[in-house]
Amino acid sequence: MDDQLFRHYKNIMNYFGEICGSNYEFVLHVLDPDGGSHIGHIIHGELSGRSLNSPLTNYAKKLIEEKVYLKKDFIVNYVGEGPKGKKFRSSTMFIKDHKGQLQGLLCINFDADAYRKVAKNLLNLANLSWDIAYIDKQTEQEQSVEKLTENIHNIIYTQVDKDILESGAQLSPEQKKLVISKLKEHGVFDIKGTVMDVAKIMGMSESSVYRYLRIVSLNENNNN
Template identity: 35%
Template sequence: MNKNVINHYKKLVEFLGIALGENYEVILHIIEKDNSYVGAIANNHISGRTNNAPLTELALKMMKDKAYQDKDYVTNYKGITKLGTEIRGSTFFIKDENQELIGMLCINFDFSKHKKIANDILDLAQLQLNMFSPIKDETAAPKKKTIEDHHDNEMIEYFSDSIDEIVYSVVDPSLLNPNIALKQEQKIEIINQLYKKGIFQLKGAVSQVAELLNISEPSVYRYLKMIDKDKK
């Protein structure tokens, strides 16, 4: 993404942040080769993220799966902040003239205040929100899966400030215990999991993963080469 385009979207982030209000967080993700990061953010009190923060695991997976090739945007998926607040997210894919992904514009809606007001109103009548859930039609045909379903599970975005946090969200933390000596097969499997999630598209991911697994950076690159060769 060239400088003029970046500046254009940075102004758009600022505008949307003001126009939509404090309950909407607006984020510009800049996608560059081996370096993807938050380029601009408005109302960041919602997720606590800052400029230059890494992309979330979900954003990386959408990049890895090339979801942008079939869609221009994804809407209304669940997000969970570090404080456990549930929000609703939407992402617009920014593409170049060759339809390659160069950025993502994301809007996260914090509806906690609206939910509280709704609950307070229903409490006055001694009612609950779940009393109004639609009845499931057991005879209905199965709904066709879409990108919003995130394959077999609901599409959920967890917000992280560091590569470490993203790695721990993907890999079983017990396997990253420095007191446990992992076999080579286990290390390769961990790196394979991170590869599938697109973690290595983040700047500094190789060195960070090498440190967490207590191996050298050349070893990480060697394992990645093995994984890439097997996939071909």
């Protein structure tokens, strides 16, 4: 994505961020020429707990791998899942250049909880308890297709206890390999500069992270 296109979408995000308010999260994923990606701009990232260092979600990667952008310009109104199972109404627009090549993704996640609460209060005033129960049931049954909370720390903590890492204890080679494998699976290493972050969190050198990454990649190739 060139600078002009990036500034264009950044301005659009800032504009609609002011209009829509704090219930809307805007995320601009920029695809890099080397095949990686990074979040170029984010507004109200506190809704999903993400930052500029967060990776592309697995659902977004799936859309790219399946080349959905060749047939559609956007995907709207699917369910995203944030911290503590919080549900969002999510949409993604494919950003393309004049040749139709994918340059990035503009994702919008809407937190509708406040509106559900207003709707339930109005129904409660009319003593329509059955309708309130229906809203609650429908919300619970919504199946999310995208996890929005994936970040480096959370992914690592699924493999190694946080207290162990923060104590400075040395991880076994097998633990290190499992963590690196899981991070690779989530696309963390597609983001520039994350090797340094991973090394710092895990108490490893950057060269060690690269070494385990090569081992994981080699094992994947052998299994395929």
